[in-house]
Amino acid sequence: MRKLHHRQGNHGMASPPQTLLTSILLPPFPSPSPSASLNYFDETLIERQSISSFPWLPINADNAFDLSTLSFIGGLILLSTLSLSLVLHLKLRSCRLQHLQHFNYLWTVRLLLVSFASLWALNELLRLPIFRRDYLFPFFPDLQDLDQQANICKVHVVLSLGFFEPGFLVTLLFLVNVSIKKRLPSRMWALATSVCVSCSPILLLQAIFVFYSPFESQLPKLMHGSFVIQTDVSGKKTVLCTYPFLSSAIFGAFAIAYSLAFLLSCWRVVTFVINKSIRARIDMLVLTLMITLPLQILCLALTFLWSPDDFVYCCAVLAMFFCVAWLLAVGLVLLVIKPITDALAAGCAFSEGN
Template sequence: MRKLLYLPPTAAFLPPPLSSPSPSPLLQFPDLTAREGFFFSSVPVAESAFDLATICFIAVLLFLSLLAFSFILYFRLRSRRLIHLENFNSLWTVRLLLVSLISVWAFNEILRLPLVWRNYIYQIVPSITLPQQANICKLQVVLSLGFFEPGFLITLLFLVNVSIKKRKPSRIWALVSLLMICSPITLLQIVFVYFNPLEGKLPRFMHGSSVVGNDFSGEKTVLCTYPFFSCVIFGVFAVAYSMAFLLSCWRVLALVINKGIRNRINVLAVSVMVALSVQIVCLSLSWLWMPEDSAYGFVELAMFLFVTVSMAVAEVILVLRPITDALAVGADLQRRTTEGGAGERFISL
């Protein structure tokens, strides 16, 4: 266990003294001030492997999101011709909001990767400075933990709640609920990331969202991290959300008798609860290592993988499967109406 190093935050981007000796082979960061607040020494790792794995998961998630977008738009056009689908189609904007939040969250995660910065962003904006990169890391933390992921979870909860209601609430109410719940979280993230009043009195890992170091190619760059206070804010939200989400799932299971829909709710509940639990544990462990350490890479990759899987499951269960079921029911009802039959069915999940 190593003692915590503390220096003023303004020293985080100062270059090392010219007279300093050659760095040890175990140290990947020539800037020692960027290491303040972390506990274990660095173990070099090829960051490109973690970055490539993350990009592959993001590509799969974006492809699924594109498919969900296509299903929503097709169903929107189809419902104009089939009267039986109008009731189900009332939630198409909410489902579109869910897929949109997943997509922008995925793009935001791409911008955290050193591989993307090295091969693309530096080519487009070669004059970007280290402090500017650090500000981008702050923005990514605020958007990811303060709006995109909480917004996805709130929208998911809204869809689960309205699935057992006979009358669908206004589509505007979904957006109002999202803004009402996410605004305090986003505001707290902005305060503690940009205007932390205790910044000069606490170790950097508690408020810093980035460190200066070398990427896998040896070039000096800014590596994004998750500040302690941001993790605490998201953790409190995750605990409160988990209780509300489990209560909503229990209410749905108590009313639904269809075995297939019950199985979908169980899978959705398990995926979301496991993802939140793993994310909180990984955020807690990420403070122990530097971003270039192998342990940090595995922790962040595991957190990203579980969150990505929960989002993919949500898209399948709350967007793709309901739309395919509704289209099948609509086609069946249209055939019965043509043959002179009667009756309607409505599938909500």
């Protein structure tokens, strides 16, 4: 039997030029200290059944979930690296080929999209005990302290639900909206900055409820706790990252408002689209987002029904991670990789024709 300490945390427009649309979608067209929180765990020790009590599961089932997550993270990082290489390659080619400059105007926004995806994937590493134990602690031994591990979990929650994923979604929406503009914006770096600024409200709310939790004394620990302490049979303690209910509720409200805005923007784009390939990409993007985002919220809600050492909890977290990773991968392929490869292919054909 594993011993778990209870959760506690500090927690109608004229039709635009077709070249603009195709350039995006289808070119060439004072807070409570962690120590106080950890002291609370010593007073509220409870017994929970571990997933190893299931006879049909291997003893190291915990590591199996972590290794599955690591494999998905590795694939997403490779995809982000490929996307980054294509963005920079198109930037360099456009300096020499005049006809590619029109398709390179959005390179800063695409770079921002890739950055959010890769940073989200790297941030997911922080919540994996196997990564912290085997790769982080050997280089940063001070982080083995339970207080420091608790702070790592808080940072993970704030950045994941408060900045990286919302930032990716906002950038995705911006790329869809700009496709129906009559002309391209002139200062893309300023617009990229505005994307980050638009994420600041949800980031601020997440930070307040995770680190400073103004209602900590009035609310159950489930509402604001971002980590639990796991004690194995040998007495070794490990911090497991969790998702506070308040953080999940804030992200859920953002997801609902975002979904409505995204559907409206995609509907406006579809009214201007005459290319079947572009329409297919938009439909794929909408279908992916409208499936993965609600599933992520559902999985977040399910995590509050079980303890982090339960098999169903691990499945819910893995499913939630897969939903977000799939959404990020589809966004990178449809809005970065495919448009840039089409533009480069058209550039090669144009150069050979001349």
